[in-house]
Amino acid sequence: MYKVAHVDASKCSASNCRLCVLYCPEPNTLLYDEKRNTAFVAVDRCKGCGACLRICTDISKRNCITMVAVGSAQGEFEMSRYGMPDVSKQEK
Ligand code: SF4
Ligand code: SF4
Numbered sequence: 701m702y703k704v705a706h707v708d709a710s711k712c713s714a715s716n717c718r719l720c721v722l723y724c725p726e727p728n729t730l731l732y733d734e735k736r737n738t739a740f741v742a743v744d745r746c747k748g749c750g751a752c753l754r755i756c757t758d759i760s761k762r763n764c765i766t767m768v769a770v771g772s773a774q775g776e777f778e779m780s781r782y783g784m785p786d787v788s789k790q791e792k
Contacts, residue, residue: 703767704746705730705753709738711764719760720752739764743773 707720713736720739724730729745730752732738741752748767756765 702770703748704743704770704773705741705748705750706766706768706773707739707741708764708766709736709740711762712738715760715762717760717762720755720765723751723755725749725751743770 716737718732718739721730721732726745726747726749729742729747731740731742733740739752748770750767753765753767756762
């Protein structure tokens with residue numbers, strides 16, 4: 701079963717950490733939503749390597765990320781829904 705990362709936005713938004721975003725080896729896959737103040741996964745690009753899970757759990761100690769079956773990640777295909785994020789509009 702193919703698994704992808706899922707960020708619990710309610711937990712992640714309680715911090716301003718962003719650590720996992722720095723370590724995802726796939727470009728434009730683990731992103732940060734400035735409006736919701738949370739990391740999120742573009743499911744259609746996630747390779748399921750689990751690096752972000754280890755970062756959030758073992759380094760950041762926030763436990764926001766789980767690996768979920770890709771079939772249960774309906775509605776989280778961010779790139780398909782929204783296209784590439786426009787970083788020029790993100791708050792500095
Ligand atoms: S490491 Fe965890 S708390 Fe930090 S941005 Fe990523 S999901 Fe959020
Ligand atoms: S599982 Fe790997 S590819 Fe997917 S978001 Fe996490 S670090 Fe990136």
